[in-house]
Amino acid sequence: MGYEIQGNTGVWEIVVGLEVHAQVTSNAKLFSGAATAYGAAPNAQVSPVDAGMPGQLPVLNGYCVEQAVRTGLGLKAEINRESVFERKNYFYPDLPAGYQISQYAHPIVGKGELTLDMPDGTTRGIGITRLHLEMDAGKSLHNQQDDATLIDLNRSGVALMEIVSEPDIRTPEEAVLYMRKLRSILRYLGTCDGNMEEGSLRCDANVSVRKKGDAGFGTRCEIKNVNSMRFVARAIEYEARRQVELIEGGGTVDQETRLFDAQKGETRSMRSKEEAHDYRYFPDPDLLPVVLDEAFIERIAAGLPELPDAKKARYMEAYGLGPYDAGVLVADRTTGDYFEAVAAGRDGKQAANWVINDLFGSLGKAGIALENSPVGPAALGQLLDLLNAQTINGRTAKDVFALMFETGRDPDRIVEERGLRQVTDAGAIEAEVDRVIAANPGQVETYKKNPKVIGWFTGQVMKATGGKANPGGVQQILKAKLPPVEG
């Protein structure tokens, strides 16, 4: 899955690393007892600590530490037994203390790895550089008043995990796959809800370009505000092309922060952020180093759920699924649970096909989430039982599924009420076959030269039985009753 940019002077490739800010799922903030719920009235969830009032002391929320460790373990990363909160100093109105409490030289989580599930069924590892805990800043509203900016500090102090990848990403699609996989793992772990619309998951992309085959890195730009799955690929594509055109035009790429403008589909320089890039980090004297003992880490490790990679391997092994189908089913915990309920005691591949193609297809078309599916796993399982017991044929099963999806009713009742049971009475089918052959001597002649016409006969018989015969059985009877094929 190569991604190349054809320039005037040759072929270029892209080098991308992602910095993801994931909001920790917690009731209270990282250093205060104020609430974190989304959508509260302005400044309703602010403690004096979050407002940077003099004389206030931050106190670390232990649950947020647990969530960071949990996430680190989920990313197969080193957990640092000792980490340090530092002050990152800069002035901005939504940062009332004049510094953000973050981790710098000693993050809580070190190197890990995330596995991408490629569309062709292969996997590819992307390195995780680190994960650290930090507080969020407040929110600035620039468009409410012409001559002023309004500040809401509800978000100030909310716990974030900044998860930094190695520059291992080589295509815009890989960046999207990385984001999806990371979100999937976070949701399995329950450490971040992954909601990009509400800002619980935000992405900055470091993008550079180099001539294909070069080993060194070009100068990178940091693209901010890439806040939907759709924009991740678009922002990277635009930025890479911009850099190639700039370099080929005789210019050089400046290392700078750029903002992705989703409406225009372009990136532009954020000169305001350039001046203050000297953050003068130093250990926050208000906070002790975070020291973790083995028992603490072991307890969290013992409580980890089965994660997508392990579940995918199990689905391939236990149900005989291909890597692609298994990958689709494990993307969400709810999806996997649904599939396993359908597959229990049944053919796993068949269950996967119905869940992925029929159910997800219908849900997608109707814009309904799986949680609200009108067809539950028990009902879908019953439908497969009816099909496998040959009570109904394959065609009818699709129709019954459509009715189940429409009405939310059980397949048994739909089949009974509509009289959709397969006709298994061989005598009745034979009589119908005889009638169709007798009524169509011209088609019989055609069949002798072109045996494919048997499909037409099958169709006629199926029609006559209201679609309830078994098409395979009908063909067998037809073959026996039609004259032999010539030549």
Added chain:
Amino acid sequence: MSLDKATVARIAALARIAVPESQQEALSGELSTIMGWIEQLNEVDTDNVEPLRAVMPIERHWRADEVTDGGAAEAITANAPKAHGAYFVVPKVVE
């Protein structure tokens, strides 16, 4: 290590402290003296010495994940130079 006037101006700008040019020369002398003192401390051999974080042993003190604060927007914005509704109001930030 000595700090020149330009470095003093930059530190002042980063700290948002107005330092008129007339005072920069004097400040650069003072700050250079402080840096010299720190360099003197650096001469002490601290290999194999554990960093001391607190003079008294301090037990880990973590907060439970419970909402115990907030719900006081009026009090929070009460001392702000300017507020509008429950928001703080600051000079327009141009992005």
